[in-house]
Amino acid sequence: MNDNLTICPRCGGDACYKNQVSIDITNYICYGCGFQSNSLMKVGEEFYEEQIKKLPELYKDLLFKDKNDLIWMPSFFDIQGKGSVFVMGKNTNNWSWSAMKHILVGEKEKELFKNPSGEYYRYKSDTSSLKQFSQADFIEALDYIGMFENLENED
Ligand SMILES: [Zn+2]
Numbered sequence: 001m002n003d004n005l006t007i008c009p010r011c012g013g014d015a016c017y018k019n020q021v022s023i024d025i026t027n028y029i030c031y032g033c034g035f036q037s038n039s040l041m042k043v044g045e046e047f048y049e050e051q052i053k054k055l056p057e058l059y060k061d062l063l064f065k066d067k068n069d070l071i072w073m074p075s076f077f078d079i080q081g082k083g084s085v086f087v088m089g090k091n092t093n094n095w096s097w098s099a100m101k102h103i104l105v106g107e108k109e110k111e112l113f114k115n116p117s118g119e120y121y122r123y124k125s126d127t128s129s130l131k132q133f134s135q136a137d138f139i140e141a142l143d144y145i146g147m148f149e150n151l152e153n154e155d
Pocket residue numbers: 008009010011012013016030031032033034035
């Protein structure tokens with residue numbers, strides 16, 4: 001996997017993974033600063049314009065444009081059975097990474113956790129597990145929800 005590492009244009013760190021998924025599309029995710037981008041994250045691209053409509057205000061405010069005009073945004077992870085990692089804060093000067101673990105939905109409460117098609121969710125966010133991490137500790141936030149446990153096993 002090392003040959004896919006590149007320098008992150010946002011933070012300058014070397015923990016930025018580059019993953020070419022098709023001829024036209026390359027995904028980037030920096031485990032240093034937690035920002036991500038891809039070849040279609042450019043002003044005027046339909047993908048980008050659609051993507052930013054769905055972003056929370058803070059995510060929009062934190063967008064970063066690199067020298068190749070690629071726009072980087074903070075990551076949002078929601079991994080079934082593990083948890084979620086997202087940006088939380090008041091403004092661009094005052095934010096942190098946050099992580100919340102998933103727990104199994106109990107038998108008695110399962111009616112409360114259904115998707116629009118009526119299927120039951122297996123997991124829910126455990127709000128008591130909410131933990132904040134500094135802007136430089138994105139990877140610690142991922143580690144907190146157990147994000148790397150499978151990766152290690154697969155190697
Ligand atoms: Zn970075």
